[in-house]
Amino acid sequence: MTDLRSTYIENREMVQPNHANNLQSVHGGNVMKWMDEIGAMSAMRFAGNSCVTARINQVDFERPIRVGDVALIESYVYQAGRTSVHVRLQTYREDITSGEREKTTDSYFVYVAIDKDGNPTPVPELTVESEEGKRLQDAALDEKDG
Template sequence: MPTPTDTYIENRERIQPNQTNNYDTAHGGIVMHLMDEIGAMSAMRFAGETCVTARVESLDFQRPIPRGDVAVVESWAYGAGQTSVKVRLRVDREAPRTGERERTSDSTFTFVAVDSEGRPVSVPDLVVESDRDRELRDEGLAAER
């Protein structure tokens, strides 16, 4: 049975000129795209199946990511239903030369596990075994409130 720690992924992408808006910061759609891709990876790691996006909860853009900075996307599964996986996502802006980080966005996404014909399939139960698992699960649950 998978744990939140098993599904934790951190990915980085440097924001390029073709990913920016007229304010020279990352397009919100680009940030959402990165979150969706990494979130799906956490969901698939949890479910052991292909997962598709079913819901995005209040995606908050707290500050922009300037061109040339790095978008750091953190993702992990913190809950499960019969066929669904709840995934917590956080995005930070990271200065490439110093590593200084600042939160820019966060959300929770729900993914559904599907078979090769796109039909929903069951997912395993979430298991919490360690303090790190509890921390990740609790942060995901707190974001729902």
């Protein structure tokens, strides 16, 4: 699977009191952990191998996610190098009853594919075969560079 759309993964986490700070919103570290896990899944789906986090290019926390809300994390590979996999991650606050969403966090992670011995290993070339895939790739590149 080397097409961008096949790397798209989303997951939800219900924000519980044990995830929260004294302001009753989720700790940024919990959001980053969830993003890292989902991003690694996209990277591994693309690479066909285990992947480890090599770099977090940026994390922009735009607004809080409160206890009782759902954190929706979306992830996909938008670019690949020889052994590196570049992943776009966005987190949304979601009201599970209404489906209303609001973006809370935006980030770009880089993973490195590794073989069974833990050494970097080549990844396939990323293809973009659909209009939706092209839209996602363009959005990631435009916002990352903008």
